[in-house]
Amino acid sequence: MIAALAKASRFAGRPPLSVVMSVVILIVIVLAAILAPLIAPYDPNAQNLLGRLKPPGTLARATHFLLGSDELGRDTLSRLIYGARVSLLVAFTSVLLSGIAGCIFGMLAAFYRGWVETVIMRLVDIVLSVPAILLAIITVATLGPGLQNVVLVLALTRWPRYARVAYAQTLIITNMSYLRLSRAMGAGWLRVLRYHILPNIAGALVVVATLEFGLMVLFEAGLSFLGLGVQPPTASWGAMLSVGRNYVANAWWLSVMPGLALFLLVLSVNVLGDFLRDRLDPRSA
Amino acid sequence: MAAFIARRLIQAFIALFGVITLVFFLQRLTGDPVLLLVPQGATQADIDVMRTALGFDKPLYIQYFHFLFSLAQFDLGRSYVQNLPVVEIIASRIPYTLELAAGALLVAIGFGVPIGVVLAVRRKRWEARWLIGLVLIGQSMPTFWTSVLLIMFFGVFLRWLPPSGASGLQSLLMPSFALGLLSMATFARVTRTSVLDELSKDYVRTAHAKGLSTSRLVFHHLLRNAAVPIVTISALEIANLLTGAIIIETVFAWPGLGQLTMQAISARDFAVVQGIVLIGAAAAILLNLVADLLYSLIDPRIRLGGRPA
Numbered sequence: 001m002i003a004a005l006a007k008a009s010r011f012a013g014r015p016p017l018s019v020v021m022s023v024v025i026l027i028v029i030v031l032a033a034i035l036a037p038l039i040a041p042y043d044p045n046a047q048n049l050l051g052r053l054k055p056p057g058t059l060a061r062a063t064h065f066l067l068g069s070d071e072l073g074r075d076t077l078s079r080l081i082y083g084a085r086v087s088l089l090v091a092f093t094s095v096l097l098s099g100i101a102g103c104i105f106g107m108l109a110a111f112y113r114g115w116v117e118t119v120i121m122r123l124v125d126i127v128l129s130v131p132a133i134l135l136a137i138i139t140v141a142t143l144g145p146g147l148q149n150v151v152l153v154l155a156l157t158r159w160p161r162y163a164r165v166a167y168a169q170t171l172i173i174t175n176m177s178y179l180r181l182s183r184a185m186g187a188g189w190l191r192v193l194r195y196h197i198l199p200n201i202a203g204a205l206v207v208v209a210t211l212e213f214g215l216m217v218l219f220e221a222g223l224s225f226l227g228l229g230v231q232p233p234t235a236s237w238g239a240m241l242s243v244g245r246n247y248v249a250n251a252w253w254l255s256v257m258p259g260l261a262l263f264l265l266v267l268s269v270n271v272l273g274d275f276l277r278d279r280l281d282p283r284s285a
Numbered sequence: 286m287a288a289f290i291a292r293r294l295i296q297a298f299i300a301l302f303g304v305i306t307l308v309f310f311l312q313r314l315t316g317d318p319v320l321l322l323v324p325q326g327a328t329q330a331d332i333d334v335m336r337t338a339l340g341f342d343k344p345l346y347i348q349y350f351h352f353l354f355s356l357a358q359f360d361l362g363r364s365y366v367q368n369l370p371v372v373e374i375i376a377s378r379i380p381y382t383l384e385l386a387a388g389a390l391l392v393a394i395g396f397g398v399p400i401g402v403v404l405a406v407r408r409k410r411w412e413a414r415w416l417i418g419l420v421l422i423g424q425s426m427p428t429f430w431t432s433v434l435l436i437m438f439f440g441v442f443l444r445w446l447p448p449s450g451a452s453g454l455q456s457l458l459m460p461s462f463a464l465g466l467l468s469m470a471t472f473a474r475v476t477r478t479s480v481l482d483e484l485s486k487d488y489v490r491t492a493h494a495k496g497l498s499t500s501r502l503v504f505h506h507l508l509r510n511a512a513v514p515i516v517t518i519s520a521l522e523i524a525n526l527l528t529g530a531i532i533i534e535t536v537f538a539w540p541g542l543g544q545l546t547m548q549a550i551s552a553r554d555f556a557v558v559q560g561i562v563l564i565g566a567a568a569a570i571l572l573n574l575v576a577d578l579l580y581s582l583i584d585p586r587i588r589l590g591g592r593p594a
Binding site for chain 1: 296297299300303304307308311312314321418421422424425426427428429430433434436437440441448524525528531532535536546547550551555558559561562565566569570573574
């Protein structure tokens, strides 16, 4: 990721301001998630029933609600900071799992051709035609809600996105002469895939992974919003919004704040993804 | 062409079959599928009667064939919570979801296509830069947040529109807009790419040389040729809108399939959830098939092997 960014900026000087700002926002959110116990002003689950639904900036019972409090008197800012952990964790693990699986399948399909190619690429078409949210719903309805199930569903349904890109990119490269030369000199397939193909297709895969990351954040938030993802009292931006919508008339901060956090995270990821696509993978732009 | 259609049909069939099998075995993973179907608070005797009545005491493969056989007859089983056939429950909600999806598609195309044209024609000007930002924002707004903000502003603050429910065209406005915003970004991007493709062609240069104005060129020539990918992407976007409706309907209390899904989940009405998932998956697979067939009809390179680059 960082290597790709460095490579991208080396090509054409300084990145635009929007990209710089996006990276700053991302760093802030990631740091907040990692350092949550250190920087959160209060315990995210500590209830304060006398300080319920207080607007931002209220001082109530020795607690300073910088971004207001929710229906149980919990500090919104602290919950936002802890909620970042859930969003990032789910998005990161599902992108990692589906990315690795998709990359391996795509490379194998393009490398071996023949029936391996047929089976894998048909499977890609098939899985792509089934909406992930429906699979998530049936999984949750049968196996119960929870983070592991959400990640599992995402990993199982999103790998074809990477497989398609890895496949197309590998096909282009396998026809290049340096690769045939390397094969002729006796390089095994594992060596060829690892040292010659993977570095060349990494750029395109990073672009897909970045854009997918934003989608996965939205997906987790959507499931938690519906009550199918993270379970209370764990703080998650989607779940916070779902509570907040019951108080739109008298506590706007409860729906505005977590939504804003989600929006900023996803927007930053998308801006970065667009930028990387323009720089690393101009063909698909 | 016939071979291509046959291949795609088989693929769609396998996809559907895969989903059905997955749903069947997920149910068995829980240990006792009867417990998913009986209403809460049923006695052990009731559960045993149900087990025999539904055939859950038979071997697994017989249950599986029974499941496939009833699905082939469009029998999705019975909801023991509402005591109605699942097909009936679902059918009563479908029109609402279709209405919402149509409204959202109208918003998505109505805004997305013009934005895409401007992005392509006025490339690298300030208009395009602002619109790109707008598209990115549309793509990054969580639909449920857009919905809550819309309700807050138009429903609660200005009181222009009903904040929720289904009372005529007025209450369709906000949900359609919230749902359409996400697809708008897709339409804008596809339109931009396909208009840019057209702009680089010879006939555009000729038309320009003959003194044709840009607006006439865009409306009379470009859009007609660029419409092809836009039409095909519509089929895929309808599938996305239908699944996206699940969240939007919950926020706006719109009585479609999405709301039904959430009600069924909280009432532990598993038969209905399963029916919705199967129907939804079938619809998505069908729309994917339609998109591919449309595409191959228009672009023969696809059915002759490769995919578009």
